[in-house]
Amino acid sequence: MRSRDFKQVDVFTDAPYLGNPLAVVLDGGDLDDEAMQRFARWTNLSETTFLLPPTDPAADYRVRIFTPGGELAFAGHPTLGSCHAWLAAGHTPRQRGEIVQQCQAGLVRIRKIGSPDGGLAFAAPPLRRASPSPTVLAKVAAALQLKSHQILAAQTLDNGTVWLGLLLADADLVLALSPDHRQLREIGLKVGVAGITSAQDTALLIGRSNREARAFTGAASRARAEAQLEVRGFAAPIGVDEDPVTGSLNASLAQWLIADDRLPERYVAAQGQCIGRDGRVHIERDDDGQVWVGGRSVTCIQGSVTL
Incomplete structure (x- = not known):
């Protein structure tokens, strides 16, 4: 075990504790599936995410998303909350004006909306x-x-x-x-x-x-x-x-x-x-x-x- 940067983010709100909380481990490197799932059960939030280096050259970062009961290929509030935490940690996207997240469902495009504090939006995957x-x-x-x-x-x-x-x-x-x-x-x-x-x-x-x-x-x-x-x-x-x-x-x-x-x-x-x-x-x-x-x-x- 080692110390890793961590944030808990409230998503879909501009007022703390009125949205959907998300636990974000900013360095998920070398954690196996069991360790990730165990921590997600412990946080007892609807989702917990782990950020990793991307394996797709088009992506800025990779995310794995866990509920207390299992892993998800994609989820919306973990996408926005993870991106918020990634940007707040000082990272810069490769492409100006757009962040690309890699998850099990594939690549997800994210962009800033409105003013600098207007939030983020993700491109909904095909339905x-x-x-x-x-x-x-x-x-x-x-x-x-x-x-x-x-x-x-x-x-x-x-x-x-x-x-x-x-x-x-x-x-x-x-x-x-x-x-x-x-x-x-x-x-x-x-x-x-x-x-x-x-x-x-x-x-x-x-x-x-x-x-x-x-x-x-x-x-x-x-x-x-x-x-x-x-x-x-x-x-x-x-x-x-x-x-x-x-x-x-x-x-x-x-x-x-x-x-x-x-x-x-x-x-x-x-x-x-x-x-x-x-x-x-x-x-x-x-x-x-x-x-x-x-x-x-x-x-x-x-x-x-x-x-």
């Missing part, structure tokens, strides 16, 4: 989606105590991590959910649930260009209550009953719901309210069709860890 089986959907609805008519749409979403995505009738229904986590664990699926918060404004935005949407939402984007989507993520199968704020889920929800004209090309999602958090995830699909998922991060703990 594979399919209709879930009616049997599975019925089991999940029962675990969430939902009636079938309350689910407007459902898709199995896979962008490196798999979620069953549900769109409910409205945001209040999402916030009122009281899931049976034991049943969800037995079903073995991570479930992401979303509801539109402002149907009238959202309807006005759909079909507008990105420039028009930015103008329309410019003032609202600076407010705390401007979110167009309320999201909750239940990940009992990997040891996390409810994730505070989830980048991979919000990425796949955006790719699905924008493509199906249920949401505009630029919006803000809120997540975490039911467990005492207040995360904000900024979504934008650019003119090339790439969805970017962004937010701010703050360092809450920094020092060293013996591993």
Whole structure:
């Protein structure tokens, strides 16, 4: 064992302790899988990451992502939090204006957004989606105590991590959910649930260009209550009953719901309210069709860890 630089970062927030915490070991060199998994169980956070030298010459760094229950090929808030920690440690990307992260799912592009403290955004990996089986959907609805008519749409979403995505009738229904986590664990699926918060404004935005949407939402984007989507993520199968704020889920929800004209090309999602958090995830699909998922991060703990 030896001392290694360590940070604990709060992601998708500009106020400490209101987002999703991430443990980052900045030097994961010579640690084996068992040591990484053991430390991730000990931190008991939804994810813990280990930064390593890249093996792909196009990448700036490599990251391995662990939950208390296992390793993930990709996850959103660990991507932004790891990049935040890597930059704060004094590293400089090879390419100006863009950082390239290597993970098990491949290369992920990350860019700064807005002003210098405006946060970071990652390019959502390609999405594979399919209709879930009616049997599975019925089991999940029962675990969430939902009636079938309350689910407007459902898709199995896979962008490196798999979620069953549900769109409910409205945001209040999402916030009122009281899931049976034991049943969800037995079903073995991570479930992401979303509801539109402002149907009238959202309807006005759909079909507008990105420039028009930015103008329309410019003032609202600076407010705390401007979110167009309320999201909750239940990940009992990997040891996390409810994730505070989830980048991979919000990425796949955006790719699905924008493509199906249920949401505009630029919006803000809120997540975490039911467990005492207040995360904000900024979504934008650019003119090339790439969805970017962004937010701010703050360092809450920094020092060293013996591993």
